[in-house]
Amino acid sequence: MTRSPLLALVFLGLASAAHAQTAPASKKLYCWNEGGRKVCGDALPSSAVDAARTEINAKSGMATSQVGRALTPEERAAAAAQAKADADNAAAEEAEHRRLMAMIETFxxxxxxxxxxxxxxxxxxxxxxxxxxxxxxxxxxxxALLQRAGEMELNKKPVPKKLAGDIRAQHDQLLVQQAALVTLQSQAATLQSQLEDAVARYRELKPQAAVAATPAG
Structure with missing residues (x-):
């Protein structure tokens, strides 16, 4: 039976495709550090699965990828906490941006x-x-409480437990109030920054209104 040139080309193409599909994939070599020395092999032992490694094409000898070591549970927890903090900060900034934009449109x-x-x-x-x-x-x-306690000690009298407790309580309350003041001072600085940002954005969005509000020189 005589085959036409066209059929011969079709059969040749099918044979080439079948050969390509059945051809074995390029082998890999793995290199990793073990006990302070570099180890390479064509198979990755279970002890090195979580280690940082370089994957190399066995035929070309070229590195194809770098795989970092697996994170420890503590590192994963820290990374997750940092990612959550970053997401929370981004969400807070976006919410503040929306609030400012709404405020700008309101006035x-x-x-x-x-x-x-x-x-x-x-x-x-x-x-x-x-x-x-x-x-x-x-x-x-x-x-006043410390003066009372000091006078008692100077007179070689014991400081009553109630007085000592009152001193500790007053000191703790003082620390709380001082921390609250620091927070309020930080909020004042934030308000000033927000005002400057809001005014700048307002002038960008409503230049005519901003020009009208600017005092004449």
Missing amino acids: ATEADLRKAFGERVSLNADAMKTARMGIDGLRQSLV
């Missing part, structure tokens, strides 16, 4: 925007004033 003029921030700044300032007054009162009370 007709830059003066209205500044007034809204001014109210928040005023509330923060009042809270800081209250915190400072509380700190002053606690400090004076603590000084």
Whole structure:
């Protein structure tokens, strides 16, 4: 039976494809560190599965990939915690951005925007004033208690447990109030930064209103 040239080409193509499908994949070599020395082999032992390694094409001798070592449970937990913190920070920044954009769209003029921030700044300032007054009162009370305890010790009298307890309690309250004041001061700085950001964005989105609100030179 005589085959046509076309059929011969078809059979040749099918044979080539079948050979390509059945041809074995290129072998790999693996190199890793074990006990301070470099070890290479064509199979990866179970003891090296989690180790950092280089994978090499056995035919070309070229490195094809670098595989990092597996993380320890502690490292995985730390990485997960960091990823969550980064995601939370990104979400908070996005929420703040949306809030600022909504605020910008709400106010007709830059003066209205500044007034809204001014109210928040005023509330923060009042809270800081209250915190400072509380700190002053606690400090004076603590000084008085310490003076009483000092006089007793000078007179070689034991300091009553109640007085010692009151001193510790006043000191703890003072630390709490001081920490609260630091937080309020940080919030004041954040408010100022937010105001500057909001005004800049407002002027970008509403340039005509911003020009109208800018005092004449």
